[in-house]
């Protein structure tokens with residue numbers, strides 16, 4: 506299995522997350538669907554989760570620049586569900602007990618690599634086709 510370099514470990518903020526996009530890999534190297542992922546780091550431990558909430562799975566965790574971290578937990582921007590950074594378990598909120606979808610990575614030589622067989626690294630940042638004006642197309646409790 507090939508591994509694509511994502512970013513140096515030191516570029517992943519410990520008080521936030523680093524957003525990147527991976528794309529499906531096919532036999533010809535062509536790509537189609539873009540999937541956003543958030544990288545979270547506590548000290549030297551790095552984990553990666555698909556960037557969507559377990560409450561409403563069509564809602565991203567972030568507002569376009571990576572998921573927020575508060576009190577050492579990832580926070581969903583829509584209704585404030587919180588997720589343990591290292592396990593991805595929802596510790597509070599409407600999806601309490603659910604677990605974020607993990608993305609396979611490894612760290613070597615101070616660099617984070619994507620090791621998903623079906624995906625290849627796309628780019629740092631979010632999906633360029635993402636509409637940041639709609640907030641995910643669902644109406645939240647606060648009316649946005």
Ligand code: FES
Nearest residue numbers: 558560581584586
């Ligand atoms: S969509 Fe994330 S807590 Fe509701």
